[in-house]
Structure formats: structure tokens, C-alpha cells
Amino acid sequence: MPNPFVKLWKYLTASANAKIDEKADPKIQIAQAIESEQQRHQALANQAAAVLGNQRQLEMRLNRQLGEVEKLQASARQALVLADQTRATGDEPKAAEYENAAQAFATQLVAAEQSMEDLKRSHDEALQAAEQARSAVETSRMRLQTTLAERTKLMSQLEQAKMQEHVAASMRQVNELSAPGNTPSLAEVRDKIEARYANALGQAELAQSSVEGRMIEVQKATLDVAGASRLDQIRASMGGETPAVTAGAAPVALDKGESPAAIEEGQTVQQPDAAPVAEPVKRPEGA
Template structure:
């Protein structure tokens, strides 16, 4: 049976990992993926470098052993030739012993040379495989970098769209300032004042028209009275009514 503390700890870590994953910045995660891809490629390159370096080291050893083989063969041949030409038994024995020593060394070098040739063959195959893996890793890295750049561009576009949407939402939520009159209120106030001014103008015009009509009516009455006096004068009654009007009350004509 699992220990309760162990189960709780696993649940807590899983929950924490999920929250971190949900709140993580995609650009940071993309950069992490890019760094991991480059690190993996560099690891393959380092391993391939070591393999190819081992092959190169074996090649240098082969060249050295081949040189030693040639030298020992030449020395053993010269010792045998000199032993065949020597006349003193001691010189012959000494030269033959030298030839045997050269031959023993030559056998050791040839054995080492054989082992080195086998190792070099294996190293060559490993180096070819390592080079192929490096080429595959480079192609894979280029593909990953192209995908990473595409993802980075998508994340940036998504952030721009989210920022634009948030700005539009904030603009929609902006409330008008209650301390400042709205455009409709200002328009209504101006129209009301303009209408009142028109009403005052119309009233003034009507009053002026009435006054002018009254003046015109008085002028007409005055002219009519003058015309009537002129007619009376033609009839010989010019001063009769005027005298009547001027005569005081209680007096009679003589």
C-alpha cells in the first residue's frame, strides 16, 4: 500500500507542474526547445569529433609502425649481409645475433601493426557513421529551427491579436464622464436657446406689425377727416362744424 505522504507529494508536484505549464510563456518554452536542439546537435558533433579523432590517431600510429617495420627489415637484412661477408667467426656470430634482435623487434612491430590495422578499419567505419549522424543532425536542426521560427512568429501574432482584442474590449468598457455634459445635452441646450430666440423674434415682429398697423390706421383716419373737411368747404359748410366744436357750452348764435 502506497504511503499517504508519498501519494500527496506526487499529486502536489503533478499539480504544480501543470500550473507551471499553463502559465509558462510560449516564447520562453520555444527558446528552451531551441537551446535543447542546439545542445543535442553539439553533443553529437563532440562524439563524432572523438570518433574521427580516434581514427586519425590510429592512422598516425599506422604510419609510425610502417616506418619502424621498414627500418627493422632493412637493419635485419644489412646484419645478415654483413654476417655473410664477415670472415671472423666472432663477427659473424655478433652480426647474426643483431639480425635476430632486429627480427624479434620486427615481429613485435608487425603484430602491433596488424592489431592497429584492424582497429583502424573499425575506426574508419565508426567515423563514416559518425559523419553521417552529424549530417542528419544538421538537417534535423535546420528543420527544427524553421519550425521554431514559425512557432515564434505565430506566438507573436497571437500576442498582437490578443493585445488588440483587449484594447477594443477596454474601449468598449469606457464610460462617459458624468461631470461633463454629453453631446446630446449640449445640442438640446443650444436648440432650446435657438428656439427661444426665434420665438422672441417672432413676438417682436408681431408687436411691430401691430404698431405699424395702428399707425397706418391713424394716418388713414386723419386723411379721411381732412378729405371730409375739404368736401364740406366745397359745400359752404367749411367752418360750420369747426365753429360748433369751438363754441363754448351754453352760448347761442346771434
Template sequence: MFKSIKRFWKYLTAKLNMSFDEKADPKVQLEQAIAESQQQHKLLVEQAASVIANQKQTEMRLDARMSELEKLSANARQAVLMADEATRAGNADKATEMTSAAEAFANQLIALESEITELKGMHLQATAAAEQAKTAVAQNSAQLQKKLAEKQRLLSQLDQSKMQERMNDAMTNLSATVGDDVPTLDQVREKIEGRYAKAQGMSELQGQSVESKMLEVEQATRNVEAQARLSQIRSQLGLDTGAADTTVTEGGDAATDDATSAGPDEDSGTTQTPAG
């Protein structure tokens, strides 16, 4: 029973996390990630500062002890010299005092030298730790700079994605709404092309009608000329004068003039026949 409850709790937690991640603003999540990295870098810098401060303090203590060592060494040498001078001068009491002082300085020197040895070891360790801390801070700072640059790139990409999504939504809404109250561009194009094609068709039909009428007139003209020529031939041959007159009348004044001008030729021909 406990295992089932535990499994259900894990499932519910994972589902809630997935729902949260799906609905969460990527920009806010990105800011949170960068803020977390900056906070970690701040803690690292503080820790590195403590390590470096410890190294500096150890170095200061070592420098102080080295200065003290020089003073003790000088005092010990001076005490030895004064004891030697007192001995030479026959002043045993002073020689004893100076010897005791020199021994005290020597004991202090021994203790101080031991402390200095320990401080030197501590200083070496503190220096190494400080260098490691500086390296860690520098590396983490470089990583943070990369993350900040990546943040700017991702924010720019996010803005472009939002703009593209808004554009896609606008185009989708435009495709869905255009045509309900206003004709689409394709509909207008189709309508204009239809009217243009119809106008061209009517123009071609009108052109064909005019051409056919012109052909009809030309054919009628040729027919009239043919009838006139035929009447002329008949008149020259003296055949079917009545029919020729009728044809000329139907053909027009031009045929009548041609028949009249041809009359003297017929008479001349008739007169010349007996002479032969």
C-alpha cells in the same frame, strides 16, 4: 498512508507544473528549448571530436609502426647479406655476429607485425566510429537548424498573436468606453440621418404647400373666367342684367370690359328681330 502521500505529492507537482506552464512566457520557454538543443549538440560534437581524435591517433600510430617495419625489414635484410658475405670471406666471427643481428631484427619484425595487425583492426574500428560520429553530428546539426528555423517561425507567430491580442483588447476597451463621454459612430450616424430625413420631410411639405397655393390661385382664376363668361352669356341673352352686373363687379374689371363690348351686339340683335 505512504501511498496517499505519494499520490498527493504527484498531484501537487502536476498542478504546480500546469500553473507554471500557463503563466510562463512562451518566448522564454522556446529559448530554453533551443538552448537545451544547442547544449546537446555541443556535447555530441565534443564526443564526436574525441572519437575522430582517437581514429587519427590510431592512424598516426599505424603509420609510425609501418615506417618502423620498413626500417626493420631493411636492417634484417642487410644483416643477412652481411652475414652471407662474412661467411663467404671466411670470417666466421663476423658471420656469427651478423646472423645474430639478423635474428634480432627478425624477432622485432615479428612483434611489430603483430602490433601492426592489432593497430589495423583498431584503425578500422576507429574509422567506422568516426564516420558514425560525423553522420550523427551532421544529422543533429540539420535537426538543430530546423529547430532554429522553427524557433523563428514560432517567435514571429507569437509576436503576431500578441499584436492581435493587444488589438482585440484595444477594440474591446474602445467598445466599452466609447459612448460614456463621447457618442459612438452609430449614434452620430443615426442623429445625422434623422436630421437629414426631417429636413427632406420639411422640404416636401413646403413644396406641397406652395403647389397647393398655386393650384388655389389657378382655380380662382378659372372661377373668375367662368363667371365672366357666364355674365357675358346672360348679357347676350338679356337675362338678369342686374345679377350680371353684380357678378361682373365681383369678378373684376375684365368681366366688365367683356360685358361692355358685348352691348352693341345685343342692340343690333334687338333691332334686327322686328325686321325679320
């Protein structure tokens, strides 16, 4: 029967891990993954270095043992030569001593050769281990380079994702016409402007259709006609003529006893005679 406490603990752990992964910063997670890969590669490189060091050490020992074997072989051979030479001179005891020395060298030679064979086997195994270590380190190095390249790609994608999220948020705010915080939205400002514009148009329309507006229009028309009549008078006076005031025009000056009704009926009102213009004095001839 499964333990409920263990099951609950596993569930809580998995839930906490899921929440942490959901809230975690992708940059931190990428950095953690890179650091873990670098540590693993460094540990493998250290192990490979130890294997290569052991192989180098065995190689040096094998070279020394090979030199020792060659030295023992030369010593045993030299002892046999000396024994033969001494026996040829008739010194048998001395020759026996040389033979005993040659035997001792031969015994040491056998032991040295056996040790050399053991070292050769160990060296061969170390060579294979070193080759495997080199291959493992190379594979780890390539994987680390791939991971670093992937980090650059992921960081670029992360920045692009952030930019796209920012653009999407901005577009969403524009589409919703809502501004964050206490700032009025564009729609609210537009509604206020449209309301003020509509009120202004309505007030202008009411002013134009009111009695006061009509009176102002009549006064303006009267002033326009009077201005035109006055301009005709000025032009006529410049030419020595007396202009007449037509119907509908406001008189400039009325004689005593004249009524505005006469002007409205179309009667012509004569203006007072203009002042006589002085004739130029002719100078006598010969003056």
C-alpha cells in the same frame, strides 16, 4: 499498495508544472528550448571531436609502426647479406654474429608486425566510429538549424497572436462602447448630448407656442410693415408725391384730433403738405 505521499507529491508536481507552463512567457520557453538544443549539439560535437582525435592518433601510431616494421625488415635483410658475405670470406664466427643479429631483427619484426595488425584493427574501428560521429554531428546540426528556423517562425506567430489579441480587445471595447478606468463611455457621452439637444428643442417649441412668443411675432410683423411703409414714403418724397398709409400700417405721424381707429377702418390720412421746393432763379439775358 501505492504510497499516498508519493502519489500526492507527483500530483502536486504535475499541477505546479501545468500552472507554470500556463503562466510562462512563450519567449522564455522558446529561448530555453533553443538553449537546450544548442547544449545537446555542443556535447555531441565534443564527443565526435574526441572520436575523431582518437582515430587520428591511431593513424599516426600505425604509420610509425609501419615505418618500424620496414626498418626491421631492412635491418634483418642487411644482416643476412653481411653474414653471407662474411662466410664467403671464410670468417665463420663473424658470419654467425651477423646471423644472430638477423635473427634478433626478425624476432622484433614479428612483434612489430603483430602490433601493427592490432593497430590496423583499432584504426579500422576508429574510422567507423569517426564516420558515425560525423553523421551524428551533421544530423544534430541540421536539427539545430531547423529548431532555429522554427524559433523564428514561432516568434513571428507569437507577435501576430499578440497583435490579434490587442485588436480583438479593442474591437470588444468598441462593440461594448465601454472605456477602461474612469473615462466616460461613448454611449454615456452620446446620451448626454441627445438629452441636451432634446431639451433645447422642447424649450424652443414652448417659446414659439407661448403668448409672449405670439406677441413678439406680432410686433415683428408690425415693424416689418412700418418699415415697408416708411420706405414707400421715402421713395414718394424723392418723386414729389405724398404716399398714403393703407389699412393695417402703423402711422408715422397723426394730426391732432385723429384717432387710430380711423386708420384701422381703412381711411386715408393725408400727410402735411410738403415744403415748397424753391424755384431756380433765372438770370437775365445778356448778363
